Amino acid sequence: MSSKQSILHALKRVAVEPQAMPEINVSPRLDDVIGQFETNLGAVAGTLHREAGLSGLQAKVDELIAQGQQVISTVEGITGNRTLPETAHELKDIDYAVIPGDLAVAENGAIWVNNKNLGHRVTPFICENLFLVVKADTVVANMHQAVKQIGLESGEFGVFIAGPSKTADIEQALVVGAHGACSLNVYLT
Amino acid sequence: MSTNHTSGAGSATHAKKAEIFCQDEARVDWHSKALWMLREKRDRAASSIPEWEQLRELGSQLKLHTLTHLDQYLEEFEKNCHANGIQVHWAKDGAEHNQIVHKILAEKQVKKLVKSKSMLTEECHLNPYLESHGIEVIDTDLGERIIQLAKQPPSHIVVPAIHMKKEEVGDLFHEKLGTDAGASDPLYLTRAARAHLREQFLSADAAMTGVNMAIADKGAVVVCTNEGNADMGANLPKLQLHSMGIDKIVPNLDSAAVILRTLARNATGQPVTTYSAFYRGPQTDGEMHIIIVDNGRTDMLQDKILAESLKCIRCGGCLNTCPVYRRSGGYSYNYTIPGPIGIAVGAQADDTNSIPWACTLCGSCSYVCPTKVPLDKIIHHHRRLKAKAGKLPYGKRSYMPLVGNFMASETMLNCSMSVARTALRILPGAVLKPFSGAWGKYRELPIAPKSSFETWFNKNRGQ
Numbered sequence: 001m002s003s004k005q006s007i008l009h010a011l012k013r014v015a016v017e018p019q020a021m022p023e024i025n026v027s028p029r030l031d032d033v034i035g036q037f038e039t040n041l042g043a044v045a046g047t048l049h050r051e052a053g054l055s056g057l058q059a060k061v062d063e064l065i066a067q068g069q070q071v072i073s074t075v076e077g078i079t080g081n082r083t084l085p086e087t088a089h090e091l092k093d094i095d096y097a098v099i100p101g102d103l104a105v106a107e108n109g110a111i112w113v114n115n116k117n118l119g120h121r122v123t124p125f126i127c128e129n130l131f132l133v134v135k136a137d138t139v140v141a142n143m144h145q146a147v148k149q150i151g152l153e154s155g156e157f158g159v160f161i162a163g164p165s166k167t168a169d170i171e172q173a174l175v176v177g178a179h180g181a182c183s184l185n186v187y188l189t
Numbered sequence: 190m191s192t193n194h195t196s197g198a199g200s201a202t203h204a205k206k207a208e209i210f211c212q213d214e215a216r217v218d219w220h221s222k223a224l225w226m227l228r229e230k231r232d233r234a235a236s237s238i239p240e241w242e243q244l245r246e247l248g249s250q251l252k253l254h255t256l257t258h259l260d261q262y263l264e265e266f267e268k269n270c271h272a273n274g275i276q277v278h279w280a281k282d283g284a285e286h287n288q289i290v291h292k293i294l295a296e297k298q299v300k301k302l303v304k305s306k307s308m309l310t311e312e313c314h315l316n317p318y319l320e321s322h323g324i325e326v327i328d329t330d331l332g333e334r335i336i337q338l339a340k341q342p343p344s345h346i347v348v349p350a351i352h353m354k355k356e357e358v359g360d361l362f363h364e365k366l367g368t369d370a371g372a373s374d375p376l377y378l379t380r381a382a383r384a385h386l387r388e389q390f391l392s393a394d395a396a397m398t399g400v401n402m403a404i405a406d407k408g409a410v411v412v413c414t415n416e417g418n419a420d421m422g423a424n425l426p427k428l429q430l431h432s433m434g435i436d437k438i439v440p441n442l443d444s445a446a447v448i449l450r451t452l453a454r455n456a457t458g459q460p461v462t463t464y465s466a467f468y469r470g471p472q473t474d475g476e477m478h479i480i481i482v483d484n485g486r487t488d489m490l491q492d493k494i495l496a497e498s499l500k501c502i503r504c505g506g507c508l509n510t511c512p513v514y515r516r517s518g519g520y521s522y523n524y525t526i527p528g529p530i531g532i533a534v535g536a537q538a539d540d541t542n543s544i545p546w547a548c549t550l551c552g553s554c555s556y557v558c559p560t561k562v563p564l565d566k567i568i569h570h571h572r573r574l575k576a577k578a579g580k581l582p583y584g585k586r587s588y589m590p591l592v593g594n595f596m597a598s599e600t601m602l603n604c605s606m607s608v609a610r611t612a613l614r615i616l617p618g619a620v621l622k623p624f625s626g627a628w629g630k631y632r633e634l635p636i637a638p639k640s641s642f643e644t645w646f647n648k649n650r651g652q
Contacts, residue, residue, distance in 0.1 A: 002279070003279040003280055003281040003285060003483075004279035006281055007263075007279055007281060007435065007481075007483045007487060008260045008263065008264070010483070010487035010488075010490075010491075011259050011260040011263075011435075011487055011490065012260065013490075013491055014256065014257055014259065014490045014491070014496065015490065015491050015492055015493040015496055016253065016256065016257050016490075016493055016496045016497070017257070018254075018257040018258065019250065019253040019254045019257050020250075020254060021250075021251060021254045021440060022246075022247050022250035022251055022254070024247055024251075024443045024444070024446075024447060026240050026243060026244070026247075027240070029239075040460055043460060044459065044460065044461075044463065088424065088425055089391055089425060092387070092391060105461075107238075107450075107460065108450075108460035108461040109460060109461075110460075110461050110465070120424070121420075121424040121472050122420070122421065122424035122425055125417045125420045125421045125424065125464075126421065126425075142446075142450070143446040143447075143449050143450050143461075144443065144446050144447075146446070147442040147443060147445065147446040148442075148443075150442070150467075152407065152409065152467055152469050153469070154272060154273045154274075154408075154469060154470060155273055155274055155469060155470030155471075156469050156470060157424075157466070157467065157468055157469065157470070157472070158466075158467045158469075159420065159464055159465065159466040159467065160449075160461065160464070160465040160466075161463065161464060162459075162460065162461045162462070162463050162464075162465075163463050164463070165415070165416055165417040165463060165464075166415050166416070166463055167331045167332075167379060167415060167416050168348070168457070169330070169331040169332035169335065169348060169349075169350055169379075170331070170335075170350070170353075170355050170358050170375040170378055170379065171223070171353075171354060171355045171358075171375060172223050172226065172227075172348070172351075173355070173375035173376075175375050175376050175379040177379070177380070177383065178331060178379060178382075178383060178415070178416035178417065178418070179329065179383060179386060179387070179390070179416045179417045179418045179421045180416065180417025180420070180421065180463070180464065181417075
């Protein structure tokens, strides 16, 4: 018998009575979802820019480029100074990546990013700093609402990003910037 | 270091190993406090969600539902993985898991593997196996990298280097990574590790991660990290592997959402992990493999009480709250996973038969568990199983039956309690202390009441 068959066979003898799947029906908190999102994004060490919009972001990007930073953008309307390289490894010296988020979650500050918008899957992780662009009308209250809307087609990759990379593995001291981006700024449009 | 680093098949009992940890009292206090801080953060995060108890109940029900339909969900998962271009492998135990991983890596002539934290690969002892076959394995979670460089196993499932002080990490990094001598600033050390590990990610031939959830109806796996190491790993080389226990399956995205809401809140008090990544297929020109592992899980499912331990989502909340874990350290449990959940899933493998007694049955673990694993009930059940199998630890085997008979006899109990009260009043402590055994080691003897409770009751409340 193959290992698969022997595992499945053993699973015919589970001692617990079969249980029904519960109905998942959790009331969302719909008061001031943008405000909730801003608070929770702050709690995970990210920053929300509510008023600047795309023009404010482009101004920021231009300023960074003038300082000699390497900026790549996959957001329509935002121009960086780097184009998408052939291989993911060539992204290793990117200082800033500008990426569109599909939706944001108020209860925890997370933003859903899909690989269709990344160029390479590793882009939001390998960059030193990350800018995410989110449409204000895509902010949902909680994860239950978020998973109803996330796009994840066959073969794809998607990720909820809640703040910059962080760790507290040395004596529980919180350090922002472990392996992924060292900062996260979110622009609302 | 005063901690004992041996693990796996233990040769010493929990009490013996805890005694070694307890020799350094200051470290015990520091360890306990660090973990209690996590417990406090967890409490704040839980109480900020009005529907917290509803989420715990949903988490429990959906995991129980999945565990009682696991054969269907695993087959559905495999079928959907195939449709997404993912290759699925099945391993009945740790040895087979390691062989499968090695075969995949050998076919691609992998020299360097970057690994993201996975308690399952620890359970299977994958690293030494691959290293013995000439493959370099780099653990990339900062805590895991620290203990890998120090040649130690993890002492906690979420914060594996919780037992180490920053000065010790500083010395280790100075020796291994060339950081400044005497430097112990966590920011400086983390940045040094970041630079070192970026080189590893960029030069690795393959990546391997554990799995937080496997979504049956999508054929996708979810991997949660705060550091982003799983995603830096899996998205750079073209070959990605994911190991999962059969218990990691959830039916759909709705159930994943429930668990994502409780996992990080219960682990560290964060609203969600920084990165919750969903892989539903390999990258362009890449390969994605999932290894589904049993390694004793189907046996546990055949015991009504032990089965519930597979509801666990490995948040580590039960370790942080456990008064015994906090004061005995992760290396005292004779199992890869320490603390209450470690006893629940590891007691049968413990050849000293002592870890079910590394517990006060206070129930704090069950109270904080986000999927309502009845940990105290399971640990108590393990004691019964050990007794039934004739494997009670030395001592308990001989005196416990006597204690049972003694407690069952009213006359004997009343008579000896009367003797004890008198003795406590008239004899010096030094004479009595030896009779109290380990209990009296760090405690004063009680002050004897004037009479028994029964006498008092009959006088004041009786007919």
